[in-house]
Amino acid sequence: MxxxxxxxxxxxxxxxxxxxxxxxxxxxxxxxxxxxxxxxxxxxxxxxxxxxxxxxxxxxxxxxxxxxxxxxxxxxxxxxIRKKTFEVGQKVWLYNSRLKFFPGKLKSKWMGPFIITRVGNYGDIESENLKDHNKQVVNGHRLKPYLDASDINGTEKELVSFLEVSLVYEMG
Incomplete structure (x- = not known):
């Protein structure tokens, strides 16, 4: 109706x-x-x-x-949809598509880290597992960038120094 x-x-x-x-x-x-x-x-x-x-x-x-x-x-x-670009040697997370059949309440859906060894023209990406060095070809939609602690800490140092400069500027 x-x-x-x-x-x-x-x-x-x-x-x-x-x-x-x-x-x-x-x-x-x-x-x-x-x-x-x-x-x-x-x-x-x-x-x-x-x-x-x-x-x-x-x-x-x-x-x-x-x-x-x-x-x-x-x-x-x-x-x-945002376009993802990956480079050879970059660390990435791989989405675990089999997890949806047997979900764990607190189990992560992402596996890794993996290192990219080859980037294809049509979105196919060859990645290598860091632990057992197995290679596999996956779709680029199943990957997301892996951030190391050094990447995060480096960003925080720049942010803290920026905040210190701005506080000094406001007080002075």
Whole structure:
């Protein structure tokens, strides 16, 4: 009964080719029923063919509305995706896709660290495990950069020195 934006109409109308009528509305349709019964067979056949054609047009229109809606939603989704670039020798985390079948409450979904040994042209990346030196080729969407403690500590030192300079400047 409710109007659906992706298909541009109500599901009831797609199935039956007409709008839904509440039971209260049906009680007052006695005149309409009399007119329908008194219709000739030829006119009823033509009317039925017209109704079937209208229903087919309605379904085609809903299909077009749904496909344009999906295209718009895909554009919105793709606009939010950030491009990841990886370099050879960079440390990365690998997403453990098998964990979703046997989830652990506090188990991390990321394995690693791995080192990138080759970057392909189509998003395929060859990585090497640091522990057992096994190589595997994975999709770049399953990787995220690994940050060492030295990277984090180096950033904090710069931030602290910036804060000290700004505090001295404000007080002085």
């Amino acid at each position: 409710a109007y659906k934006t992706p298909i541009g109409t109500t599901p009831y109308r797609l199935v039956y080719g007409k709008g839904y009528h509440l039971p209260v509305e049906l009680a007052h349709r006695a005149l309409w029923a009399i007119k329908e019964v008194n219709m000739s067979y030829d006119d009823a056949g033509h009317e039925r063919k017209l109704n079937l054609c209208e229903l087919e047009e309605l379904r085609n229109e809903a299909y077009d509305c749904a496909s344009t809606y999906k295209d718009k939603m895909k554009k919105v989704h793709d606009a939010k």
